[in-house]
Structures are given as C-alpha cells and as structure tokens.
Amino acid sequence: MNPTVEPQDRRLLRRQMLADDVYEAIKTMLMDHAIRPGARISIDGLARDFQVSSTPVREALARLESEGLADKEPLKGYRATPLLTLTEFDDLYRFRLLLEPWAARRAAELVDDAGRDRLRAELATAVEPTSVDYAGYKSLTAHDNRFHSLIAALSGSEQVRLAFQRTHCHLHIFRLHYDRDTGPEVLVEHRQIVDAITSGIPAAAEAAMTTHLDNSMSLRLRKIYEPAQVPPS
Known part of the structure; x- marks a missing residue:
C-alpha cells in the first residue's frame, strides 16, 4: 500500500478491491454454472460463503445485472439469467x-x-x-x-x-x-x-x-x- 495515500483513501481502495474480488467470484460462478442458469441467487448465502457483508455482494450483482448475467426481480431478489435460446x-x-x-x-x-x-x-x-x-x-x-x-x-x-x-x-x-x-x-x-x-x-x-x-x-x-x-x- 502506498504510504502517501490518506487513511480514508486507503479504506476506499480496500473496499473497491473487496468489491472487485466479490464481483469476479460471482461472475466465475455464473460463467462456470456453479450458479446454474435461471437459479435464484442468495445474497445472504454468498455473503456467508465469502465472509463479507451483503454490501459488496449487492454491488457485484448490480454490475452483473448491467452485463445481462443476473436479473433483479421486484420483491424477490436476483436470479441468474438463462442461457441464450x-x-x-x-x-x-x-x-x-x-x-x-x-x-x-x-x-x-x-x-x-x-x-x-x-x-x-x-x-x-x-x-x-x-x-x-x-x-x-x-x-x-x-x-x-x-x-x-x-x-x-x-x-x-x-x-x-x-x-x-x-x-x-x-x-x-x-x-x-x-x-x-x-x-x-x-x-x-x-x-x-x-x-x-x-x-x-x-x-x-x-x-x-x-x-x-x-x-x-x-x-x-x-x-x-x-x-x-x-x-x-
């Protein structure tokens, strides 16, 4: 870590690194079908698996939704998108x-x-x-x-x-x-x-x-x- 970076900036950087790691981990699960196409995605379950809060999981799923790999259903949460027909x-x-x-x-x-x-x-x-x-x-x-x-x-x-x-x-x-x-x-x-x-x-x-x-x-x-x-x- 760069010692010239302010403590608040360091916290933000660590949070971004954590969010990116969670995003890559979930993306890998979706791409390899560890989370099967169409399956419900448990935010709490993933947070427990990764030993993180729900915040980076939610941020990762929002990014994956923008890429078409996850769908957010009102009042239900996220699902993995189906494969292309x-x-x-x-x-x-x-x-x-x-x-x-x-x-x-x-x-x-x-x-x-x-x-x-x-x-x-x-x-x-x-x-x-x-x-x-x-x-x-x-x-x-x-x-x-x-x-x-x-x-x-x-x-x-x-x-x-x-x-x-x-x-x-x-x-x-x-x-x-x-x-x-x-x-x-x-x-x-x-x-x-x-x-x-x-x-x-x-x-x-x-x-x-x-x-x-x-x-x-x-x-x-x-x-x-x-x-x-x-x-x-």
Whole structure:
C-alpha cells in the first residue's frame, strides 16, 4: 500500500478491491454454472460463503445485472439469467453480421499508424486458454471483447461501438457450455482480420470479419443447440 495515500483513501481502495474480488467470484460462478442458469441467487448465502457483508455482494450483482448475467426481480431478489435460446443466439449473430463486417471495412479505410499500432498491440495480448473453465479462458474472453470493440471504435462510429458494447456478447457466448478448445482457431482469424485492416484493404477486412463470425456461429457454437442440448426458453 502506498504510504502517501490518506487513511480514508486507503479504506476506499480496500473496499473497491473487496468489491472487485466479490464481483469476479460471482461472475466465475455464473460463467462456470456453479450458479446454474435461471437459479435464484442468495445474497445472504454468498455473503456467508465469502465472509463479507451483503454490501459488496449487492454491488457485484448490480454490475452483473448491467452485463445481462443476473436479473433483479421486484420483491424477490436476483436470479441468474438463462442461457441464450437458439432464437436469441441467431438474432445476436445476425446483428453482429450486420455491424462488424461494415466496421472492419470502415476501419481499413480509415486506419492510420496509431490504429495499426493499437490493433497489433491488442493482438499481442492474446493467449490461448489454459483450461476449459472460466479461470482458464477469461483472458481470451477479455481479449475477444477488446479486439472487437477496438475495431468498432476504429470504424469512426461511436454509435457502432456503443451498439456492440451493449450486447456483452463475449460473456453470453463464452457462458454457453461448448467445446472451448478453439483458442488457436480464433486467434488465427483475429490475425487475418488485423492483417487486412492494417494493410488498408477494405474488402479483405470485411471478408475476414464475415468469415470469423460465420465460423463462430456455424462451426464452433451453433452445434450446442442440437436437440438434446437446447436450453429451455
């Protein structure tokens, strides 16, 4: 702890660190289905488990509600949100296919040296998952979100960036229980997108993003909705 920080500031910092720890712990439980989709979330129970007051638990659940991972029911408390239904999954990818290939094309048209540096720097942060639980793949999840958000930002449209950000799609997609041993494929496709954008080739950037989304939708993810595995609506 920095000795120059005032005692009150130290308390606030410790509280923020505690709140962040509780948030990450509950988020991990939701992502790994330790709290099952649709299940009620006990604030008092989590506070006892984490040996904290109810305040950081409530703060964490408010953050998770904003990300679409928890729902607050009037007079009842919180529940974990259900997994995406097949219809919701298809709607999400139809939306992404309208938005992101255009953003990649536009980013390639507008890219400058600073944009190239940002894309290459983000690509350099990507690491392959170390395991199939959230602890193992959350780094890839975070990179995936930053990568797609950055391309949306480089399109020059703040509305496009905000529209993508509001979907929290990286969380909802990675929350689905599927064969997550796809890190190498994802990163190869990310490199292809970066190569096209940094080379300033709009058509190639649009095509690379379309291929990436098509592969995620059709080859890597949609198979989880085979009849025996369709989550309840």
